[in-house]
Amino acid sequence: MKRTPHLLAIQSHVVFGHAGNSASVFPMQRVGVNVWPLNTVQFSNHTQYGQWTGDVLASEQIPALVEGIAAIGELGNCDAVLSGYLGSAAQGRAILAGVTRIKACNPKAIYLCDPVMGHPEKGCIVAPEVSDFLLEEAACVADIMCPNQLELDSFSGRKAQSLLDCLAMARSLLARGPKAVLVKHLAYPGKPQDSFEMLLVTADGSWHLRRPLLAFPRQPVGVGDLTSGLFLARVLLGDSLVAALEFTAAAVHEVLLETQACASYELELVRAQDRIVHPRVRFEAVPITL
Ligand SMILES: Nc1ncnc2c1ncn2[C@@H]1O[C@H](COP(=O)(O)OP(=O)(O)O)[C@@H](O)[C@H]1O
């Protein structure tokens, strides 16, 4: 029997609704991965409500929890680390130390970093020091980086001018060390208005994927976290990076269709759970040849 992969997921937890681990743990479990959730913050709700209560986890807790798992002899079973929303740069550094510790036990372990940087206009609030940490420290350690366009722009220090420019920017992020860059959401002048686009860049090639852009009165939150979690889960289950991208796009689209049908602001993950595992749609990742 094939072994069930184990994944340490280090990101936010919200009591109400879905963002961070609260958007991705259940879907990752549903597709067949054992998830070890380590919550960087516990907030009442995601920050785009404009108000929340709760606390940031003390950064010393991250090595303490990792050591606790090592002490029971389980750390070598960790196949991947995922990091997302960080409460502080100190937490980020503790995660990088944890990744080093895990790779010492299991050299095949993969580290996927979703560089959640905040989006003041959207109301996603992240401490400014976290962006510097992601730009300067995390990018050289991660095996896979999953920025959105705003985050890709921050890595490049400018705004993308075209799809080819997005590709060039993703390639320069790749040159900092990761083996793959997944741009979860592209934005560039001239992009068709009715499409939601993603880009995957590796040393072997580049792939572009389009899916329909759905209309929402208020953009749902947690879509990026759901995307990076499902992508990593499928890679651990044995998909190629391209197959993992195609699966993820289809599964996330199913969640958004259900969310739209329910006129819900929060992602309808429970209602969409069967379709996360067996999406009815398929979107093709098309190689970009230059
Ligand atoms: N098919 C879709 N139709 C409409 N909106 C979408 C679709 N897929 C994702 N979104 C929205 O696009 C945005 C993606 O946000 P972005 O900042 O690029 O990434 P992230 O989710 O990581 O913050 C989110 O507001 C999400 O709700």
Ligand SMILES: Cc1ncc(COP(=O)(O)O)c(C=O)c1O
């Ligand atoms: C607590 C928390 N975690 C994570 C996120 C990131 O969500 P998304 O997947 O939309 O990038 C947000 C966005 O506001 C948030 O408030």
Ligand SMILES: [Mg+2]
């Ligand atoms: Mg995000």
